[in-house]
Amino acid sequence: MKTEKSERSQGVTTRVLVAFASERGGTAEIAEWIGAELRRAGVDADVRPAGTVSTLDGYDAVVVGGVLYEGRWHGDARHFVRRQANALARRPVWLFSSGPLDDSARDHRIEPVRGVAKAARRIGAEGHVTFGGRLERDARGFMAAQLAQRMAGDHRDRGAVRSWAAGMAAHLRTPGSAPTGTPGRAGASG
Numbered sequence: 001m002k003t004e005k006s007e008r009s010q011g012v013t014t015r016v017l018v019a020f021a022s023e024r025g026g027t028a029e030i031a032e033w034i035g036a037e038l039r040r041a042g043v044d045a046d047v048r049p050a051g052t053v054s055t056l057d058g059y060d061a062v063v064v065g066g067v068l069y070e071g072r073w074h075g076d077a078r079h080f081v082r083r084q085a086n087a088l089a090r091r092p093v094w095l096f097s098s099g100p101l102d103d104s105a106r107d108h109r110i111e112p113v114r115g116v117a118k119a120a121r122r123i124g125a126e127g128h129v130t131f132g133g134r135l136e137r138d139a140r141g142f143m144a145a146q147l148a149q150r151m152a153g154d155h156r157d158r159g160a161v162r163s164w165a166a167g168m169a170a171h172l173r174t175p176g177s178a179p180t181g182t183p184g185r186a187g188a189s190g
């Protein structure tokens with residue numbers, strides 16, 4: 001099934017949608033980094049908030065990224081996958097989560113939270129990765145402000161994001177090749 005989906009993406013120009021769900025901008029920026037790396041690798045990429053996407057027509061492959069809050073993927077990412085489940089199941093899809101406010105995402109592969117794992121299985125995702133997160137010192141909102149007193153910082157690893165996207169671009173060009181550029185962390189399991 002994965003091979004069939006990947007073969008569909010073999011065209012002259014592959015067009016990828018990077019759909020993201022972010023609350024405070026950190027995940028949106030990761031999505032932009034992915035889009036930029038895909039374009040650098042010769043893949044046509046659009047980066048859009050998941051909540052604004054009503055059709056996947058015209059896209060050969062999709063990346064869905066969502067921030068983690070209180071152990072859950074952002075609702076816009078969850079609803080996007082639910083809404084577009086059939087269309088996603090027909091395309092190669094990669095998922096990412098962002099959140100940990102420490103170096104854990106740098107140090108080892110972090111499994112998707114339950115809802116993301118379920119979504120990955122449902123659509124036959126090619127892979128999932130968890131990237132570190134960012135919380136600004138002056139974050140708004142009661143919980144965020146409380147957390148920021150102890151955990152403010154930027155743990156996003158732009159190099160890891162870029163190599164993950166580069167692996168994806170390579171995979172889209174040559175289905176069957178490794179879908180990740182960061183072995184051991186940004187792995188292919190859903």
Ligand SMILES: Cc1cc2nc3c(=O)[nH]c(=O)nc-3n(C[C@H](O)[C@H](O)[C@H](O)COP(=O)(O)O)c2cc1C
Nearest residue numbers: 022023024025026027069070071099100133134144
């Ligand atoms: C109230 C609150 C709850 C959070 N819960 C989680 C969590 O369950 N898991 C996690 O990895 N990160 C968690 N985080 C960290 C955020 O995911 C991180 O700050 C993220 O990068 C924010 O992304 P955004 O700027 O796109 O909203 C939490 C942050 C806040 C403020």
